[in-house]
Amino acid sequence: MLMLGLYTRPVTRRITIISSRTLLFPRSFSTRTVLQKNKAVSIAFQCRSRRSQSTIVNPNDNKKAGPSSFVGKDSKSPTFTKEELENAQIERLKGLGPLISRLPTNVIPYAELMRLEKPVGTWLLYIPCTWSILIAAMQTTATLSHTLWMLSLFGIGALVMRGAGCTINDLFDRNLDDKVIRSVQRPIASGRVTPAQGSLFLAGQTLVGMGILAQLPAQCWWLGLASLPIVFTYPLFKRFTYYPQIALSSCFTWGALLGFPAMGNMDWYTMIPLYMGSFLWCMVYDTIYAHQDKKFDVKAGIKSTALAWGKNTKKISYALVTSQFSLLTLAALNSGVMLGPGFIGGLSIFAYRVFTMVKNVDLDSPADCWKAFTGNINSGLYFSYALFLIIY
Secondary structure, eight states: OGGGGOOOOSOEEEEEEOOTTGGGOOTTSOHHHHHHHSOOEEEEEETTOHHHHGGGSOTTOOSOOOSOTTOOTTOOOOOOOHHHHHHHHHHHHHHTHHHHTTSOTTTHHHHHHTTTTOTHHHHHHHHHHHHHHHHHHHHHTOOHHHHHHHHHHHHHHHHHHHHHHHHHHHHHTTTTGGGSTTTTTSTTTTTSSOHHHHHHHHHHHHHHHHHHHTTSOHHHHHHHHTTHHHHHHGGGGGGTOSOHHHHHHHHHTTHHHHHHHHTTOOOHHHHHHHHHHHHHHHHHHHHHHHGGGHHHHHHHTOOOHHHHHGGGHHHHHHHHHHHHHHHHHHHHHHHSSOOSHHHHHHHHHHHHHHHHHHHHOOTTOHHHHHHHHHTHHHHHHHHHHHHHHHHO
C-alpha cells in the first residue's frame, strides 16, 4: 500500500491575514523582509456567518495588488488583484468544513497539507484498490470478513499516503503554488508551514504508510516499493513535459495492481488491463482537473495535458475513455469469474457517467471542471458496488 502514496461553519476562530500594504511590496524585497516590516492584522472570523467573512476584506484598499506576499524577490508570479487574494482566503476558510475547523489552530495547516478538507483525491486513489481487491476476492473465494479487512486497510492507506503525496507536491511546488490563485493559500506556499516542518511531517506520514504495508502479504512489499520513484518525483514532471498526468496516473492507480497480491493472487493477465484501464481514467479526469488552472499555468510556465491538448481535449478524452472500458472488459474476461449481468450493468453505468462527463463539461469554467472532476467518485463507486454485490 506504499503505492498509495502516491491531488466551517460552527466555530469562531482567530485568523491572521497580511495587511494590504504587504501585498504592494516591491519585487526587490524578500518574503522575510516584507513580513518583518508589515504588521499582520488579526481578525475574528465567524465561520457560521457569511457576513462575518466580509471582515477579511479591507474596504479602504481598492488598488491593484502586486505579487503575492508569499513570493520571494526572484519569483515571476502573476499579479493578483487584492480582491482575488481576499477571495482565495475566504474560499480556504469556507472549505475547511465543520470537522477540520474544530481542530487546534496549529494543527489545521497540517490537515490542509494532507487535503483532509478535500477528500476527493483520497476516494479516487482508493477506488481502483477496491476493484482489484474485489475481483481477486472472487477469484480466491475469500470470506467477507477478509475482504472487508483488506478494504479497510487500503482505505486507511489511501487517506494517509494520498496525504503524503500532497505533502511531496507542496514541498516541490512551493515556488509555483503562489503563481496560481487556487493554490496560493496552500500551507507551505503561504508560509504557515515551513519546508522543514513539511519534510518532518512527510517522514511521519511515510512511517505510518510503512506500518500499513507491513500488515499486507510480503508480495505486496516489493510491488509497493516499486512505485516510490514515481511517487516522490511526479511533481517535477510539470516543469519539463506537457504530460505530467502520465506520471501522476502511473502512481495514483497503483492500487489496481496491489489488491491482487493483498488477496493472495498474482494474476497478471487481469492485473495489467485493470491497471491500464484505471490509468486512462485518471488521465482523463486529471486533465479536466488541470483545465481549472490553465490561464495561470501559462503565465507560470507550468505544463499539463490541458495545455497540450487544448481544444482537442474532448476528442482525445473520448478515445481514452473508449480504451479504458475496453481494457476493463478485458480484465473481466481474463479473470475468468466476471462478465455476468451484474458486471455488465455496473460497467455500463460507469461508462455512461464518464462519457457524459466528457460531453458536458465546460473546460473554460473552473467551477464546472471541479464539478466534473469530483463526479468521478460516484462514477467509480457504482462499479465498486456492482462488483461487491456480484460476490456477496
